Amino acid sequence: MLTGIAIFTISDQRREQALVKIVLNFTPAYYSYVFLIYSSMTETLQNGLSFETTESQKMVAQMVKDFAQKHIAPNVMTWDESQEFPIHVFHEMGKLGLMGVLVPEQYGGAGFGYLEYVTAIVELAKVCGSIGLSMAAHNSLCTGHILQFGSEAQKQQFLPKLAAGEWIGAWGLTEPNTGSDAGNMKTVAVKEGDYFILNGAKNFITHGKSGHVAVVIARTGEPGDSHGMTAFIIEKGTAGFKAGRKENKLGMRASETTELIFEDCKVHQSQVMGKVGDGFVQSLKVLDGGRISIAALSLGIAIGAYEAAKHYSKERHQFNQPISQFQAISFKLADMATQIEAASLLTYQAADLKNKGINVNKESAMAKYFASEVAVKVSTEAVQIFGGYGYTKDYPAEKYYRDSKLCTIGEGTSEIQKLVISRAILK
Secondary structure, rough: OHHHHHHHHOOOHHHHHHHHHHHHHHOOOHHHHHHHHHHHHHHHHHHHHOOOOHHHHHHHHHHHHHHHHHHOOOOOOHHHOOOOHHHHHHHHHHHOOOOOOOOOHHOOOOOOOOHHHHEEEHHHHHHHHHHHHHHHHHHHHHHHHHHHHHHHHHHHHHHHHHHOOOOOEEEEEEEEEEOOOHHHHEEEEEEEEOEEEEEEEEEEEEEOOOOOOOEEEEEOOOOOOHHHHEEEEEEOOOOOOOEEOOOOOOEEEOOOHHHHHHHHEEEHHHHEEOOOOOOOHHHHHHHHHHHHHHHHHHHHHHHHHHHHHHHHHOOOOOOOOEHOOOHHHHHHHHHHHHHHHHHHHHHHHHHHHHHHOOOOOHHHHHHHHHHHHHHHHHHHHHHHHHEEEEEEEOHHHHHHHHHHHOOOOOOOHHHHHHHHHHHHOOO
């Protein structure tokens, strides 16, 4: 078996030569077994996940890194303290294709896949979790829902503006009394002729105030019926549709979070996404991709916190040497690096499968669950490495620490991810 692993790591020609030598030394009973291993490994090499960063990923990473250092890094704490949503930054990001990473070029998007998308979020989150979160919510939730389930007319109408960053998108599923229990939502849409009349409220909505268009899920059937909810596309300015209270948050403070309120909001049936009653089922599929976004966001925050802590540990001296030379600190860094590597593998595996059109329900939940918990652990250790300075706003550790926690809550808590995973593995 160890010999089989050795074959996997060498070139095609040398692997074939090695296989011949192995077969010659095996008894006939083992011949078919070894050949099966060889065939399986050959297929894996041809079709399996590549661990090499693609040229497009490298290009996206450098572009986002340069943009973040110039337009985001100098303002991070100003936006955080004032809870300002810097909408102008997202307009600029739209010019780079970052507001429509997954949108095909025919609709004005960048036409990239999930590997490039994850890469972009990671680079943004390294610098500011808030900006990474808003970019992810815009792309994977509102824009992603329209891309997956919108009619051709709806795609033509909304995707170009969203992909260009001219419009900011919001997505409304969560309600004050129905977080994880979305099936029992209270917001209702009653059919009246060619229109639906919406009444109710959504909360914890990213871009609820500044968004130009929102995809909103409302109940059109009985409570608890998974086919009793419908998705609607609603533009800002629609009568009876307004933003409510803005949340005063612990972290991610530059990413706007508000209520959405519907009071006899009249929506034409042409604004229904897909079929009436399919809204909840659509949402679950959208969230599969959204979880990859949050995994990437978590990964970026973790990397940012780790890199800041590592740099500080080399600069900070105690007892006449850098604190990185103390085993207590170096072992923390070793654990942080290992956890980040594992989170990265899970995240990019889910992205790779998503690119291939494979169901990622389990894999995206695993990536989101693990990466978000890693973000919290790594940022906590970063604060510890910074010591007293880690508890001040003069250094970046405390912001990574505050931002990281939302990753274990938004788009499904860690507990919900474990529920999704356990159901998948126990089928």
